[in-house]
Amino acid sequence: MDPDEDVDALVRAAQAGDAEALNELLVRLQPLVLHRCSRFLPHRMDAEEAAQDALLMISRHLRDFGGRGSFRGWVTVIASNCARGTYRSMRRHSEVVGAAPLLESADPQTTSVIAGTRLDLLETLDALGAAYPDLVDPFVLRDLGELTYDEIAAILNLPLSTVKDRIHRARTFVRGRLRPSAEHR
Template sequence: MTKHADDGHDWDRLIAHARAGEPHAMDDLLAAARPLVLRRCAKFLPYRDDAEEAAQEALLTIATRLDDFGGRGSFAGWVTVIASNQALQTYRSMKKRFGDVESEAAGDRPDPRTTSVIAGTRLDLLDALEQLQLDHPAVVEAFVLRDLGALPYDEIAQLTGAPLGTVKARIHTARAYVRERWSGPATTL
């Protein structure tokens, strides 16, 4: 049984009922996963509305790809990967849409870097992650799962299919890279 002390859900039961097509089972599964998904998206995106949008997209992905979850690693870990990827995709999409240039259309949203240390730091981290993805794509997933998703090393190894030592090395590489490029306040990741 996949039941975690931190969330109290019997994921195996919820997944089995949803896969069996029982009435309301998918709704129950998604309702149970929603707080986890929203927390993960909110770690990346500084505005609640953006995090909500990313969470909705992630929940849709979870619903449509539930059969892809094979039990390698925990369901919460799988959900974390989907939510993290969706939040990053939402950020990239927003950045592409709005660019770094202030526009009249974005005028109702002040620059988070000037209004909130926390929100600005998130954006700086997203920028560093985006560059990390370009320069060292193999290390991003492990870094995100460990430092933003708070998953244990062994679960990251299961989810990624990489040996534990490789996972630790990737996380170390990513941390050093992000630390070197960090434009926010000095911090320990």
């Protein structure tokens, strides 16, 4: 049996109330969800926390998946949102308890290049969302979620040309913010 067909069968069974199918589905999704969360969060423990939140969200809202777009795409949306939510929560917590604030820009002497880039990207995604909220999801799904343009169009229920335009505009914004000499910081 094709792995995607097998997952689709598990989804249908879990949606019908089969607890064993739901359990098996979540076990199979765990590596994908952790990978998606790791694309955002620089520390494995944080990515694991976000992945657990995402798996819980998937289990609670599986009945809401109506087949618009791919199941993998739907999972990617949830994982991406949970990873970004985990980062925001960590940031708020550090501000509330008076801990050293999360850096606006990573210090290259104490932060790996990959971790610093992810922190900068999360800040940039928040700025993109504040300025152009309709550009965030297409960008995240394409460049971080690695979905095709067609999958994104189906998930977001948008024409393909609109998806491509939004991704182009988002990439332009992100590039301008992530350049070391950018004046936007």
